[in-house]
Amino acid sequence: MPPIEDAIESVLLPTDGSEGALAGATRGLDLAVAAGADVHVLSVVDTSDVEGVSAILEDDIDEARAAIETEAETAVETVARTVEERDPDLEVTTTIDRGKPFRVIESYVDTAGIDVVAMGTKGRAGLERVVLGSVTENVLRTVPVPVLAVPPGAGDAELTAETTENVLLPTDGSEGAVAAVDWGVTFADAFDAMLHTIYSADTSRFTGDAEPGEILTKLEREGEDALETVRDRARAAGVSVTGTVASGPPARAILNYADENEIDLLAIGTHGRSGVERHLLGSVTENVVRNADVPVLCVPMRGD
Known part of the structure; x- marks a missing residue:
């Protein structure tokens, strides 16, 4: 980017x-x-x-x-x-x-x-x-x-290099999430802010005979891979970055993290793993935008 x-x-x-x-x-x-x-x-x-x-x-x-x-x-x-x-x-x-x-x-x-x-x-x-x-x-x-x-x-919280210290970039490793990575890195770089990235290992979306522990372990591995993609791009741009694998419903994990870490700006893709079409927001993004206390940059998945 x-x-x-x-x-x-x-x-x-x-x-x-x-x-x-x-x-x-x-x-x-x-x-x-x-x-x-x-x-x-x-x-x-x-x-x-x-x-x-x-x-x-x-x-x-x-x-x-x-x-x-x-x-x-x-x-x-x-x-x-x-x-x-x-x-x-x-x-x-x-x-x-x-x-x-x-x-x-x-x-x-x-x-x-x-x-x-x-x-x-x-x-x-x-x-x-x-x-x-x-x-x-x-x-x-x-x-x-x-x-x-x-x-x-x-409305009163300026987005400037002096006031913006923390940018949060949620990821689930999907194409929709990757589309937001470059924008999150760009803003963190422009404001000289710390880039936070989070992946939520949500086992509730899986049903069947698999053991919950096995599912969680698999999701955590996927999460680390997704976070490493963000880390690589941030480091290449000279941006400080920290990554976290959380657990539970993604929207709740994102909002809780934003509150607990004094996030000033969120950047999130509008299409995640649900694979919805361009004209529909992903449910996680929609819930985050509806309930966030800070500006949310919603990045649509690229046409290509």
């Missing part, structure tokens, strides 16, 4: 003006600053709810639509101003579009050649913390580039 300035040349910050969206944009801006990347700020006007109510008079629909567009303009201007105040040298492109938000974001990623998307996990819907905002969830399921999912509580 190349240095962060080569890996990330453009960052997309979608916003709906909510506090959750601003948290995502702020942490995404951290990545843009670290990489010297161009910043794209996008707000999507979704008027389908207003236009779907036939009882509303046409004048009322026009007024409601205008109010939504004004909110979108304000949301974009707020983020653009934040970017300029943080680093005036960054190039900023602002866009307001119409349509289904996640579809517009997906199209914008492809058209503009975006490298990373940064979004809050809580938007205007005001959903509980353990439930992803519907737009963010759909973006995670569909875009072909890494998405930095930022929980509401991470």
